[in-house]
Amino acid sequence: MYKSFRLVSPATNTFVVIASIVVAIFALTKLKWEFKPENTYQKIAVGVFFLYELVTVLRGLPKGYTETKTLLTVDYLFWVYFIPLFIFFDKRLITLAYLMKATYFLAIFFLLMCVVRPSLILERLTAEPFIHPFVFACGFLLLNARYLPKIRKRVAAAAMIIGLCSFIYLARRNGVISYGCLIMAAIALNAKFLSASKLFRIIPIGLCVVAMGLLSTDSLPASFTRRLNERITEDSRSGIFDYFFRDMEKGNQIFGKGMQGEFYYPHGGHVDENDNLTEFTLFRKLIENGYLQLYLNGGIVYIVLFLLVLLPAAILGIFKSSNQLTQAAGVIVLLWLLDMVIYGMPRLTFEYVLVWICAGICYKKSLRETPDEEIADFFDNFNNDESTLVY
Secondary structure, three states, X not given: OOOOOOOOOHHHHHHHHHHHHXXXXXXXXXXXXXXOOOOHHHHHHHHHHHHHHHHXXXXXXXXXXXXXXXXXXXXXXXXXXXXXXXXXXOOOHHHHHHHHHHHHHHHHHHHHHHHHOOHHHHOHHHHHHHHHHHHOOXXXXXXXXXXXXXXXXXXXXXXXXXXXXXXXXXXXXXHHHHXXXXXXXXXXXXXXXXXXXOHHHHHHHHHHHHHHHHHOOOOHHHHHHHHHHHHOOOOOOHHHHHHHHHHHOOOOOOOOOOOOOOEEEEEOOOEOOOOOEOOOEEEEOOOOOHHHHHHHXXXXXHHHHHHHHHHHHHHHHHHOOOOHHHHHHHHHHHXXXXXXXXXXXXXXXXXXXXXXXXXXXXXXXXXXXXXXXHHHHHHHHHHHOOOOOOO
């Protein structure tokens, strides 16, 4: 995100990347010891998946400094093969409680920045890289609203609604669908607690009031949704997909092209929507679709292994759980799998990290079987006295 705002020099950027590698290696070394498979399927599926990822990475190793630097600085290449290791993330309730607390503070920072610098959510160049890191995880907070104090529910809801409105205004179709589904899923998951929580009575009413206000104004609705209405049926990717599938027909369907796989697509040499002259190139490494990106790098095998790990996790979390915490984790994983049909690119982002943390939560049988009342009591104690809590 910081690169999108050009807040650092290239030297500082290089230092941050190197420091990130050191921290990531240390953290992942610690995380692996937290992984204790509780069933044979999980052990086999996750093991085979990581083995195939290793093969995919080895097939795309860099050949020089320039390629190495590109791999480490582009968010959809090298790092996406390490993020699934967050399935090993510590699953103690105290750790998850602090993770949710950190998400709450990110939401506060987001709201403050919206006031101080509203252009961040009103311009296409900055909106997505600014909103996603701070707001997506607020969906996880809303899904777990019954465990949270009222102020955290309200802050998370405000951040989600502002993010959704920004995507509507800027015609970011994927963002509208993702955030809209998260809000609706949160309302559905908390439906049985509506009588005890004013928040989830206020959200639908608030959205209706906003909608009525917009409809009662002649000019605002048209200007607010004009871009989205123009793009809702726009086909902006079929040309890319045609080139992509023709290129993949050359014997790469099964195993893909490796970590640095690319396909023939002559493009560039024109002025883009931000008045920048784009460079003309013949090949492209980004397909702008989650499953097709897996297909490009690892073929059909990669997609199948990916689904064999995440889809059962979602099913276990949603349908084989005794508490709302693991159900919320299952919803996050399922919505991500659906989101990848439209866009949902695996990238070095907090939302992709959260997906794999949630997958690990879903696989932990002992956590799924923990009674909802016990988890609610824990969060009540955590929220009331964090300084003296020992769990």
